[in-house]
Every structure is written in structure tokens, then in C-alpha cells.
Amino acid sequence: MERLSCRGVMGLSDLHHRCGKLQASDWCLLSQKQDLNVTIGGQTNAPQDEASAALSVHPLVPLLLYSDRHVPPSSPYIQSITSYAPQPDMHFKTYPCHHGNRITCRTSVQVKKPLNAFMLYMKEMRHKVLQEGRERESAAINRVLGRRWHALSHCEQSKYYDLAQKERRLHMQLYPGWSARDNYGKRKKRRSQKPKGKYVRLA
DNA sequence: ACGCCTTTGAAGCAA
DNA sequence: TTGCTTCAAAGGCGT
Numbered sequence: 001m002e003r004l005s006c007r008g009v010m011g012l013s014d015l016h017h018r019c020g021k022l023q024a025s026d027w028c029l030l031s032q033k034q035d036l037n038v039t040i041g042g043q044t045n046a047p048q049d050e051a052s053a054a055l056s057v058h059p060l061v062p063l064l065l066y067s068d069r070h071v072p073p074s075s076p077y078i079q080s081i082t083s084y085a086p087q088p089d090m091h092f093k094t095y096p097c098h099h100g101n102r103i104t105c106r107t108s109v110q111v112k113k114p115l116n117a118f119m120l121y122m123k124e125m126r127h128k129v130l131q132e133g134r135e136r137e138s139a140a141i142n143r144v145l146g147r148r149w150h151a152l153s154h155c156e157q158s159k160y161y162d163l164a165q166k167e168r169r170l171h172m173q174l175y176p177g178w179s180a181r182d183n184y185g186k187r188k189k190r191r192s193q194k195p196k197g198k199y200v201r202l203a
Numbered sequence: 204a205c206g207c208c209t210t211t212g213a214a215g216c217a218a
Numbered sequence: 219t220t221g222c223t224t225c226a227a228a229g230g231c232g233t
Contacts, residue, residue, distance in 0.1 A: 112225085112226065112227095113213075113214080113224095113225055113226045114213085114226080115212095115226060115227075116211065116212040116213055116226070117211080117212065117213095118210070118211035118212060119210090119211075119212075119226060119227060121211090122210075122211085122227065122228080123227065123228085126227085126228070136229085136230065137208080137209090137228090137229070137230050137231075138208080138209075138210095138227080138228040138229045138230070139207085139208040139209040139210080139228090139229090139230085139231095140208090140209080140230095141209085141210090141228075141229085142208085142209045142210040142211090142227085142228075143209060143210065144210095145209095145210065145211095146209075146210040146211070147210095149210080149211070150211095161212095164212080164213085168213080179214085179215080180213075180214045180215065180224080180225070180226090181214080181215055181216085181224095183224085183225065183226085184215080184223090184224060184225080185224085186225085
């Protein structure tokens with residue numbers, strides 16, 4: 001059985017290379033050159049090339065949306081790499097690969113929730129709102145995008161719903177044991193308990 | 204330094 | 219099944 005372990009973050013390109021199942025063109029590699037330590041059958045592979053190491057995007061989002069023009073230098077994924085350091089809570093996770101093979105990945109990186117349709121839309125359109133120069137703050141931009149989202153045709157919205165569905169499927173394949181509950185309480189502090197938004201308590 | 208704000212949707216959980 | 223909560227992204231702002 002092929003076993004693959006990696007320290008840090010393993011991108012889907014890695015999976016593609018090892019498994020031959022995933023399309024390398026679908027995602028960019030998320031890995032830090034100096035931290036990547038992939039072994040297959042006891043052999044450690046060479047560090048990834050500079051180009052792939054320089055690309056850092058969400059491992060679950062298709063290149064369609066997360067091309068470099070959509071990933072600004074301030075992207076948290078890039079930050080996660082530049083600030084990456086081995087964590088004491090590093091642990092191994094094993095994920096299934098093709099034909100029953102399994103991948104064991106040592107990672108300290110939190111597996112995030114897959115983006116929903118609106119989040120994908122926001123990620124794609126945020127820079128357009130910024131270019132318009134009317135809004136600067138994210139909260140204001142999100143309000144604008146929320147209104148535009150509702151103004152979208154069903155056909156246009158379905159594009160993002162389909163994309164979100166693909167991402168959820170991919171997420172399930174990559175992290176079969178993952179649950180959204182895993183990230184509950186990971187934030188430093190809970191959001192304020194005061195009722196707001198669409199979930200307003202009825203007195 | 205870190206949480207809040209603000210949006211929609213998915214998922215989890217309690218009742 | 220229903221209703222509520224939390225988290226996903228983003229970055230300026232306030233403490």
C-alpha cells in the first residue's frame with residue numbers, strides 16, 4: 001500500500017501526483033517548500049519547485065475561482081504559509097486515496113469548512129467592488145455583495161451553487177472524517193451573544 | 204493583538 | 219422537524 005505523509009499542508013496537486021485521480025489543473029499546490037516532507041514507501045521526495053511553492057490557495061477551491069488574480073498577496077492562505085511553523089498539536093490524519101490506498105498526512109493546519117455558494121461569489125466579486133472604490137470595509141462590501149447576490153438571476157446563482165456542491169463533495173473525499181463541529185469553538189472568543197441578524201430571538 | 208462587523212449558506216445540535 | 223448557533227472570507231476599525 002502506498003503511504004504518503006506530509007508535514008504541513010498538502011495540496012491537491014500532490015494528491016494528483018500520488019493518486020493519479022485528481023486533476024492537477026483544478027487546484028494550486030498549497031505547500032511550503034521547506035516544510036514539505038513527503039514520503040512514499042519510505043522515500044522522501046525532493047522539495048517542491050519554487051513556482052508551486054509560491055502558489056498558495058485554498059486546497060479545495062477550483063482554479064476557476066482561485067486563480068492568482070483572485071488571490072491577493074494578503075490572502076490568509078499565503079499568510080498561513082509565511083507564518084507557518086511546526087505546531088505542538090501536529091497530528092496525523094489518514095485519508096483514502098484511489099483504489100483503496102490511503103494517505104497519511106501529518107498536519108497542524110486546520111481543515112476549514114468548504115465555502116458555500118455565496119462565499120464563492122463574494123470571493124470572486126470582492127475585488128470588483130473594491131475597484132469601484134465606493135466601499136473599503138469588508139462589512140460594507142459584504143452588504144453590497146449580499147444585495148447583488150439577490151439581484152442575480154437563478155441561472156447565475158446556480159453556477160455558484162454547483163461550484164459549492166462540487167467543493168463539498170471534494171471536501172468529503174479529502175477529509176472523510178471531518179465534521180464542521182471540529183472547528184466549533186476554535187475562534188478565540190465567541191461572537192457577541194446579543195441577538196442580531198436573521199436569528200433574532202423572539203422574546 | 205485580536206474581536207467585531209456584515210453577508211448567505213451549510214452543518215450541527217437541542218428540543 | 220424546527221429553530222437556533224457556529225463558521226466559512228475579508229479587512230478596516232475599535233479596544
